[in-house]
Amino acid sequence: MNILLTSIGIRSYLVDYFKSSGKVSNVFSADNSSLAPGIYNSDKYFLVPKIDDVAYVTNILDICVNNSVSALIPLHDLDSLVLSREKLRFQDLGIKIFTPENEVVEICFDKYKCYEFLRSHNIPVPKTYIDLQKVKQDINEGLLSFPLILKSRTGSASKGLQKLENVDDLNYFWSEKDTIIQELIDGVEYGVDALQLNSKDNYKVYIKKKLWMRAGETDKAVTSKNKIVYSTICQLLEQLVILGPLDVDIVIKDNLGYIIDINPRFGGGYSLSHEVGANFPKEIIKSLLNESRLFDSNLKYDEGVIMMKHPQFTFFKGGLS
Amino acid sequence: MNILLTSIGIRSYLVDYFKSSGKVSNVFSADNSSLAPGIYNSDKYFLVPKIDDVAYVTNILDICVNNSVSALIPLHDLDSLVLSREKLRFQDLGIKIFTPENEVVEICFDKYKCYEFLRSHNIPVPKTYIDLQKVKQDINEGLLSFPLILKSRTGSASKGLQKLENVDDLNYFWSEKDTIIQELIDGVEYGVDALQLNSKDNYKVYIKKKLWMRAGETDKAVTSKNKIVYSTICQLLEQLVILGPLDVDIVIKDNLGYIIDINPRFGGGYSLSHEVGANFPKEIIKSLLNESRLFDSNLKYDEGVIMMKHPQFTFFKGGLS
Known part of the structure; x- marks a missing residue:
């Protein structure tokens, strides 16, 4: 059985874990960069277009078909998002993608959607805002207080993360585009x-x-x-x-x-x-x-x-x- | 011959390099934290006070004497700064510290001193400022232009690094304490x-x-x-x-x-x-x-x-x- 790890990046160790998990013939990897160290640890690697390139999915699909890949493991949030949309195309060819259904990945990817989802299921989540006026209103009404956290609505890791201590910080760092404000827990x-x-x-x-x-x-x-x-x-x-x-x-x-x-x-x-x-x-x-x-x-x-x-x-x- | 690597932190690989460099009996390491992975790779490790603790140097000196250490290799800027001041105390006991003389370490540690040193020796260096008014004056006179870089005067890595695009950024991020402004090369x-x-x-x-x-x-x-x-x-x-x-x-x-x-x-x-x-x-x-x-x-x-x-x-x- 052959496995393909996509967006392998620096996770060389994951290749080892799959190699030693038994009953796997080959652990393949894919990345858009020849500077991703993980590719050099796999049995065979494929340089592919960037995830947001229109040719990405077809490229991955071709690799799977030509190399008898049984399962795909995407290792990047955006990769999960794009591949989860295409689960059926892969499934029709007998290839399983180990990523949640697209609607779940969308919730993971968009921190505001995630907030709404968790709140609707009564799971504790920091108060989250996409509207600056609503933030200021809640501060004025005593429903929210500094310090606050500003971060990218869709970014990975701590991308764009900023601690806001006061209203000057809030005004300075706020941007309409891809930004959320969160209560600091x-x-x-x-x-x-x-x-x-x-x-x-x-x-x-x-x-x-x-x-x-x-x-x-x-x-x-x-x-x-x-x-x-x-x-x-x-x-x-x-x-x-x-x-x-x-x-x-x-x-x-x-x-x-x-x-x-x-x-x-x-x-x-x-x-x-x-x-x-x-x-x-x-x-x-x-x-x-x-x-x-x-x-x-x-x-x-x-x-x-x-x-x-x-x-x-x-x-x-x-x-x- | 025994070697001691101080402030080993995450540099486990340096222990390996010294171990395989021949003619070394033991590679010891020191750190203030038991969560420094490098210590577990050395022949023996010592948990020591923080570098800025008054007991630090005496502690390191005792370790050297009690364990027949011939040479010390400090691996952190502040460590080099503190130990370079004490070279003679160690030298008197036959222990060599592989760090520059204190006056050189001071130049490395303080980015403004470094700027003055390099400029005085006609080595190219970005224009560097510790005075906000002087920055604004040079901008007004056309001697300096945005974007600029703001960083910690004495910090390691990219500590506090901020790219400044305009005078609003400059006013927002400027602080008198431990800050320099640099021309972006x-x-x-x-x-x-x-x-x-x-x-x-x-x-x-x-x-x-x-x-x-x-x-x-x-x-x-x-x-x-x-x-x-x-x-x-x-x-x-x-x-x-x-x-x-x-x-x-x-x-x-x-x-x-x-x-x-x-x-x-x-x-x-x-x-x-x-x-x-x-x-x-x-x-x-x-x-x-x-x-x-x-x-x-x-x-x-x-x-x-x-x-x-x-x-x-x-x-x-x-x-x-």
């Missing part, structure tokens, strides 16, 4: 790696407490079994019902678990969950072989295991200089 | 790894063109032999005359090499130079054994070798959760 931040296989009750969940962030990524974290985080993520998964991995950020304040981000893909800190036994790649392969099982819903892994990220390097002699 | 950025062993004419130089930066660090780069960069770095080293490694950022515009940063330590992208044969750790060990040689001043390494950084993970079962 000043609590303890957790990350969740979840895998769900299209069944409401069948999912696997691993929780980590974040210890250190850099440029929007979790550089240090420790495994946890926090009950509030667990009940929040269960509530979410039972609403979403997805196929594939999910990366969710949850902040706990006053015994409430606020969801601050949902990414419909492997998260950058998945390695910690893998270390304590998650092995989502193996579960994905099993599901393709119809060997998937009912997951044990209890949190059966070691608490207190710490992950620390550090740089490694891939080299190649190219033509640039 | 819009050119091609190079990084240089240099090693000098206290001799004006004896140094080793490796040049890379930066291809991709993230959070102030070079994530992708390619080896280069750019002549303007080479002559600029030679001019600098012949003025400085230091002991140890140096990491220098140079931007080329209109055939001039502008120095934009000097770090008195191994740079975050040193691995590329190492890959093409720099082996500064080996040269450092040789110099300790009085086996050091006259370096070949020509740039004898492969051009066009590309480095791509990607994450790796260290785990341990601690007590946190």
Whole structure:
């Protein structure tokens, strides 16, 4: 069985996880850049157009057909968004895409849609605004207070993230385009790696407490079994019902678990969950072989295991200089 | 012979480079945090106070004496600054610190001092200001124009870096405290790894063109032999005359090499130079054994070798959760 990881980027380690998950013949990768180190770790790689190029999907489809690919794992939010729209085209050729249905990916991708979705399901979420006047009105009425967070409505990681301390900051940084303002939930931040296989009750969940962030990524974290985080993520998964991995950020304040981000893909800190036994790649392969099982819903892994990220390097002699 | 790498942080790979440099019995490391992954890669590690703690230097000195350490390699700018002040105390005990003399480290650490130093030696450097009125005056007189760069006067990486497009930005971001304003040199950025062993004419130089930066660090780069960069770095080293490694950022515009940063330590992208044969750790060990040689001043390494950084993970079962 052949697997294709798209938008592989710097995640060389994910190639290793899939290679060692058993019963996989080849782990292929795709990226638009020959400077993506992950491609050099895979059995074969494909340089493809950018995700927003009209030729992207057809290109990926051709690669799948010509290389007997059984399953696609997109590793970038925009990639999930684009490929989730085309699930049927791939399905007709017997290729499974491990990404949620398009309507769910849309919710993950657009932080304002996400806010509306979570609120409508009574899942705690920071108050979120796309209208500057409404922000000012709520401040004046005492319903909202500084500091606030301004960020990109559709951006990944901490793209465009800005802490706003007062109304001067608010006026300075506000822009109509692709911007949201959010209440700052000043609590303890957790990350969740979840895998769900299209069944409401069948999912696997691993929780980590974040210890250190850099440029929007979790550089240090420790495994946890926090009950509030667990009940929040269960509530979410039972609403979403997805196929594939999910990366969710949850902040706990006053015994409430606020969801601050949902990414419909492997998260950058998945390695910690893998270390304590998650092995989502193996579960994905099993599901393709119809060997998937009912997951044990209890949190059966070691608490207190710490992950620390550090740089490694891939080299190649190219033509640039 | 035992070596101690202080402020090891995430540079696990540097421990490997020293371990494989021959004739080293033990590579020790020190950090103030048990979450620094580099410590777990060394033969023995020491948790020490923070660099700005009054007990820091005495603590490091005790470690050196009790563990027969012959040489210290500080890996953080502030660490270099503090330890360079105490070179004699260590020297009296037969311990060499591979960091420039304190007056040179002061120049590297303070970007305004650095500007004055470079200008006084006719080495190209972006116009730099610590006085807001002087910035505005030069703009009004047509001697300076937007965009400008605002950054921390003493910070590492891209700490506090802000691009200023107009006078509103300038007024908004300006702060008297630890801030400089710099002319933006819009050119091609190079990084240089240099090693000098206290001799004006004896140094080793490796040049890379930066291809991709993230959070102030070079994530992708390619080896280069750019002549303007080479002559600029030679001019600098012949003025400085230091002991140890140096990491220098140079931007080329209109055939001039502008120095934009000097770090008195191994740079975050040193691995590329190492890959093409720099082996500064080996040269450092040789110099300790009085086996050091006259370096070949020509740039004898492969051009066009590309480095791509990607994450790796260290785990341990601690007590946190």
